Amino acid sequence: MRWLAQLRMRMQMLFLRGKATARLEDELRFHLERQIAENLAAGMNSEEARYAALRKFGNPALLREQARATWSWTWLELLARDLRYGVRTLWRTPGFAIVAILVMALGIGANVALFTVVRSVLLKPLPFVEPDRLVALYEHSADDQYPYNVIAPGVFAEWRRQNRSFSDLALFGDAEFSLSGASGQLPEKVRGASCTWNLLSTLGVQPALGRDFTAADDRHSANATVLMSWGLWKRRFAGNPAILNQSIHLDGQSYTVIGILPAGFAYPDAATQLWTPVYHYEPAAYMEHIENHQFQAVGRLKPGVTAAQGVAELSVITRRLRDQHPENPFVSKAANMRPLLEDMVGDIERPLLVLLAATGCVLLIACLNVANLLVARAAARRKELAIRMAMGGGRLRLLRERLMESLLLSAAGGTMGLLLAYGAVRWLVSTRQGMSRVEAISIDGAVAAFTVALIALCALFAGLISSLSAKGNQLLLSLQDSARGSSTGRAHTALRRLLLAAEVGLTVVLLISAGLLLKSYQRLRSSDLGCITQNVLTMRIGLPGARYKTPGPAPVNFFETLLGRVRALPGVEAAGIVEAVPGQGYWQDEGFSVVEHPPLPQGLAQYAIFRSADPGYFAAMGIPLLRGQTFDPNRKLDRANQAIVNAAFAKQYFPNEDPLGKHLKVENEDHEIVGIVGDTRYSLAEDPKPIQYYPLYAGKENSGTLVIRSSRDVEALALPVQRILQEIDRDLPVSDVLTMDQLLGKSTQDESFNATLLATFAALSLLLAAVGLFGVLSYIVAQRTGEIGIRIALGARREQVLRQMLLDGLRPALFGLAFGLVASVGAARLIRSMLYGIQPLDPAVFAAVSAMLLLVAAMACLIPAWRASRLDPIQALRME
Amino acid sequence: MGKPNDLVQGTLDLLILKTVSLGAMHGWAIAKRIQQISAEVLQVQQGSLYPALHRLEQQGWIAAQWAESETGRQAKFYSLTAAGRGQLEKETANWNRLSAAIGLVMNEA
Numbered sequence: 001m002r003w004l005a006q007l008r009m010r011m012q013m014l015f016l017r018g019k020a021t022a023r024l025e026d027e028l029r030f031h032l033e034r035q036i037a038e039n040l041a042a043g044m045n046s047e048e049a050r051y052a053a054l055r056k057f058g059n060p061a062l063l064r065e066q067a068r069a070t071w072s073w074t075w076l077e078l079l080a081r082d083l084r085y086g087v088r089t090l091w092r093t094p095g096f097a098i099v100a101i102l103v104m105a106l107g108i109g110a111n112v113a114l115f116t117v118v119r120s121v122l123l124k125p126l127p128f129v130e131p132d133r134l135v136a137l138y139e140h141s142a143d144d145q146y147p148y149n150v151i152a153p154g155v156f157a158e159w160r161r162q163n164r165s166f167s168d169l170a171l172f173g174d175a176e177f178s179l180s181g182a183s184g185q186l187p188e189k190v191r192g193a194s195c196t197w198n199l200l201s202t203l204g205v206q207p208a209l210g211r212d213f214t215a216a217d218d219r220h221s222a223n224a225t226v227l228m229s230w231g232l233w234k235r236r237f238a239g240n241p242a243i244l245n246q247s248i249h250l251d252g253q254s255y256t257v258i259g260i261l262p263a264g265f266a267y268p269d270a271a272t273q274l275w276t277p278v279y280h281y282e283p284a285a286y287m288e289h290i291e292n293h294q295f296q297a298v299g300r301l302k303p304g305v306t307a308a309q310g311v312a313e314l315s316v317i318t319r320r321l322r323d324q325h326p327e328n329p330f331v332s333k334a335a336n337m338r339p340l341l342e343d344m345v346g347d348i349e350r351p352l353l354v355l356l357a358a359t360g361c362v363l364l365i366a367c368l369n370v371a372n373l374l375v376a377r378a379a380a381r382r383k384e385l386a387i388r389m390a391m392g393g394g395r396l397r398l399l400r401e402r403l404m405e406s407l408l409l410s411a412a413g414g415t416m417g418l419l420l421a422y423g424a425v426r427w428l429v430s431t432r433q434g435m436s437r438v439e440a441i442s443i444d445g446a447v448a449a450f451t452v453a454l455i456a457l458c459a460l461f462a463g464l465i466s467s468l469s470a471k472g473n474q475l476l477l478s479l480q481d482s483a484r485g486s487s488t489g490r491a492h493t494a495l496r497r498l499l500l501a502a503e504v505g506l507t508v509v510l511l512i513s514a515g516l517l518l519k520s521y522q523r524l525r526s527s528d529l530g531c532i533t534q535n536v537l538t539m540r541i542g543l544p545g546a547r548y549k550t551p552g553p554a555p556v557n558f559f560e561t562l563l564g565r566v567r568a569l570p571g572v573e574a575a576g577i578v579e580a581v582p583g584q585g586y587w588q589d590e591g592f593s594v595v596e597h598p599p600l601p602q603g604l605a606q607y608a609i610f611r612s613a614d615p616g617y618f619a620a621m622g623i624p625l626l627r628g629q630t631f632d633p634n635r636k637l638d639r640a641n642q643a644i645v646n647a648a649f650a651k652q653y654f655p656n657e658d659p660l661g662k663h664l665k666v667e668n669e670d671h672e673i674v675g676i677v678g679d680t681r682y683s684l685a686e687d688p689k690p691i692q693y694y695p696l697y698a699g700k701e702n703s704g705t706l707v708i709r710s711s712r713d714v715e716a717l718a719l720p721v722q723r724i725l726q727e728i729d730r731d732l733p734v735s736d737v738l739t740m741d742q743l744l745g746k747s748t749q750d751e752s753f754n755a756t757l758l759a760t761f762a763a764l765s766l767l768l769a770a771v772g773l774f775g776v777l778s779y780i781v782a783q784r785t786g787e788i789g790i791r792i793a794l795g796a797r798r799e800q801v802l803r804q805m806l807l808d809g810l811r812p813a814l815f816g817l818a819f820g821l822v823a824s825v826g827a828a829r830l831i832r833s834m835l836y837g838i839q840p841l842d843p844a845v846f847a848a849v850s851a852m853l854l855l856v857a858a859m860a861c862l863i864p865a866w867r868a869s870r871l872d873p874i875q876a877l878r879m880e
Numbered sequence: 881m882g883k884p885n886d887l888v889q890g891t892l893d894l895l896i897l898k899t900v901s902l903g904a905m906h907g908w909a910i911a912k913r914i915q916q917i918s919a920e921v922l923q924v925q926q927g928s929l930y931p932a933l934h935r936l937e938q939q940g941w942i943a944a945q946w947a948e949s950e951t952g953r954q955a956k957f958y959s960l961t962a963a964g965r966g967q968l969e970k971e972t973a974n975w976n977r978l979s980a981a982i983g984l985v986m987n988e989a
Contacts, residue, residue, distance in 0.1 A: 002963035005940035013938075023946075024934075027907060027956045030949070031926060034908040037951070058927050066927065070935040 013072050024067055032057055082404040100370045104413025107366030109420030110359040112451050116425050118356050120441040121345050129204025135307050136343035137297040139332035148336055151297050154290035162317050165310035166299040168202040173295040177274055178542055178733040180249035189735035192274035194281040202300050210244045210259030218277035220284045226255040230263035232273040252544035266439045290321055291330035311337040329605030344436045351754045354831055358761045361506045365765045367461045368503045369772050374466035375496050376779050399467050406463035414455035496776050500812040503772050507765040508820025508853060509827050514762035515845040516835060517755035523837035524748055529582045530680035532622030533740040535714040536707055538581055540736045543702040555702040556636055565724045573711055576617030577696055577704045582680035583744050595663035595670055608649055608690040612701045618677050620707050628660050628675035631695045640695035643671035648679050649690035684748060685836050766856055773860040777809035781868045788868050789876025802869035809861030817853055892932050894975055897968040900942055904959035941967050
């Protein structure tokens with residue numbers, strides 16, 4: 001029963017504390033009254049009786065305190081009191097509180113946002129069954145150029161047939177479908193994948209609705225089936241389950257929708273919306289090629305088999321295939337693999353970690369700044385604190401108050417920061433739709449815990465650093481220090497100078513990293529593509545294979561009609577069609593041989609980037625025709641046996657001879673080289689590579705990029721051109737309608753994103769450091785007002801005072817700069833792989849950052865220093 | 881400090897429990913009673929009495945009730961709880977054992 005009594009007591013003490021206090025008062029007063037009554041009875045007069053009783057009673061305040069100390073929940077009471085004091089002190093200096101909270105909010109917010117992304121993308125396991133056993137598979141090309149090359153379907157078939165290490169192997173490749181509109185909807189281009197029937201079961205995923213593929217679906221003779229993503233189903237079919245087992249039209253062919261995948265399923269990437277069995281989708285003969293590298297694969301290792309063992313077995317199988325086909329140089333010599341998670345996010349790992357490190361620096365700077373502000377306040381309250389300590393205030397008690405203050409600041413900052421992070425993450429997800437695993441990004445419990453931990457850490461860091469400066473043993477010194485005429489000891493500002501130097505150092509590291517990335521991005525954007533990029537509009541067109549058979553006349557007729565009508569549009573200067581424009585990517589290559597050259601030794605091969613283009617493409621893009629001529633527009637289909645090469649191609653494969661008139665053999669057909677054109681880059685970041693061009697009018701392609709050049713606002717032409725397309729073929733979707741500038745911007749989005757974000761962080765740090773410098777010097781000037789006044793009164797020149805104060809403020813900045821420059825050398829090496837066209841130790845960036853930092857530091861110090869030099873000595877001395 | 885009538889740490893609790901076991905009493909009366917019974921040897925200081933009373937109350941050994949005192953004023957009366965009675969018996973036994981042991985040592989020397 002005792003615990004019950006205790007519990008009741010505890011509840012009373014918690015909820016009826018005010019009443020208990022009043023009762024304690026009453027109880028003690030009763031005791032006093034009895035003592036007085038006793039004294040009166042002993043014969044004292046009333047005054048004497050009262051004084052004697054009080055004397056005997058002792059210190060009533062202490063007695064009250066001691067009795068209260070036995071009550072439960074005292075710790076809570078103390079906490080509440082500290083909290084009240086903290087709020088009250090902060091309330092009294094709202095300017096300081098707001099600045100500190102904002103600084104913390106920015107620091108914590110940036111970290112929480114980046115942590116959310118890093119955790120969701122890099123750390124969270126993939127949403128598949130036992131993801132550790134999943135590996136992404138590749139071929140290792142025979143010439144060692146591509147250790148992670150995509151896979152030929154025939155090689156994969158052998159892997160699947162012979163291996164004993166994998167419980168499942170699945171193949172998949174890109175596919176692009178034009179989804180026809182039903183009942184008045186516009187047709188639409190949809191990214192998809194063709195995959196073996198077991199892709200989902202290999203990953204361990206089941207459709208949310210309907211059924212998965214079966215082996216029977218994955219044959220060329222099977223009926224066409226398709227699985228649909230949750231997002232496409234919701235968007236295009238209003239989430240209506242009636243679509244199951246109904247047909248939709250893809251590329252003009254009817255496919256039965258057999259299932260809907262769960263929301264959040266994104267494999268191979270978030271853009272993939274449709275999946276269809278690959279052995280049905282591709283011609284049977286195509287799936288037997290062992291040299292045509294087109295696919296990716298994922299495998300599930302059997303329990304107990306390591307990835308190395310698995311890939312070694314696949315390598316043996318690949319090697320055997322190669323030995324069986326010694327004449328074919330394009331058969332790979334080995335297999336290769338990467339853990340699936342690394343395969344999906346490997347590219348963005350380093351940039352994300354660099355950004356996380358940058359936000360870590362920002363937070364550290366924010367903490368240093370808040371600590372600095374707290375130190376300044378502690379210094380201003382030195383006399384008060386000294387007096388409190390002299391009166392017996394416990395050191396621990398003062399420390400607790402300081403910590404509570406910084407905890408309040410960082411808790412308020414953290415709460416704001418969490419909101420900030422929420423906004424930042426949403427913004428990031430909406431702007432970076434193409435990023436791997438972007439669908440997995442979400443703020444969850446772990447992120448909340450991280451925020452709380454961050455708040456506690458910041459509070460402890462800022463609070464402890466500022467407490468360090470309040471040395472208790474200098475009590476007497478503090479009281480003396482404030483005596484008239486002497487100025488503050490140097491030691492008191494030493495800590496603040498140190499903090500400032502650290503802050504400046506970190507800022508320099510951020511500035512230099514950001515500078516390097518920005519400059520590298522600028523280099524990237526200004527690298528010469530080799531063609532016109534101003535006023536050029538591009539759009540992707542894909543002709544449904546069912547109606548535009550290749551090879552055949554149908555696509556040729558379409559392209560010719562289209563180009564004829566587009567070129568006739570008012571405002572169009574030139575138009576052309578090519579598989580992929582410069583900057584749009586590598587796309588595809590093709591092996592070739594020169595008919596006039598002796599045959600290559602067995603097992604060796606030549607290949608170069610392969611493009612199909614119409615005769616007007618080079619003129620439309622402004623790619624110079626160096627020699628010879630363009631394709632003959634009258635030679636079509638079988639007669640279109642011409643080729644054009646670029647300068648790099650001519651230089652590499654015809655070093656000492658004239659390529660014109662020579663013949664290239666591609667897929668067993670000879671093509672005469674009729675022209676040489678200027679070099680172009682397939683990607684801004686890559687040097688020009690050899691390219692072989694073949695006539696689009698050979699009729700082998702039914703997709704391409706239409707380019708339109710205009711002398712004025714080319715974007716205005718997008719609608720008229722799309723109208724022409726609709727008129728020629730009503731059921732034809734157009735995608736990626738972009739000007740060249742937009743296309744290049746999109747292709748360098750990552751670089752621009754990283755550089756911009758890092759530059760923002762660096763600017764933020766610079767601002768914080770400047771505020772810190774300004775604050776410290778202002779404080780020093782205020783502390784030394786008396787001394788400066790005396791100096792001026794004794795005849796010191798104002799320029800001297802100005803110079804000395806400036807130097808005083810700039811010294812920590814100089815130390816910080818030196819430290820930052822050294823640290824930046826290390827940081828620059830870390831981001832080396834993210835740089836393009838510049839060295840990690842780019843002297844211009846280092847010099848510019850140093851100059852900028854010194855300039856900002858000087859500006860921050862100038863105002864307080866100038867104020868010091870303008871002091872009126874009489875007023876300064878009177879102020880004390 | 882070091883005054884002869886200072887109570888050994890912990891014995892005050894025992895004295896209070898023993899005193900209130902005779903009936904409900906307020907703080908003043910408890911102090912007086914201890915003083916009287918010990919023939920003025922044991923002086924209980926208010927500075928120790930009230931913290932001790934509150935501590936015992938928090939622990940549930942004694943319970944408090946407000947009632948009219950002999951002077952007609954409201955006062956806080958402390959009385960022993962059932963749990964307190966058990967505790968008193970235990971502490972008494974302890975004390976007896978301890979004082980007997982000390983007595984043995986003192987007589988021997």
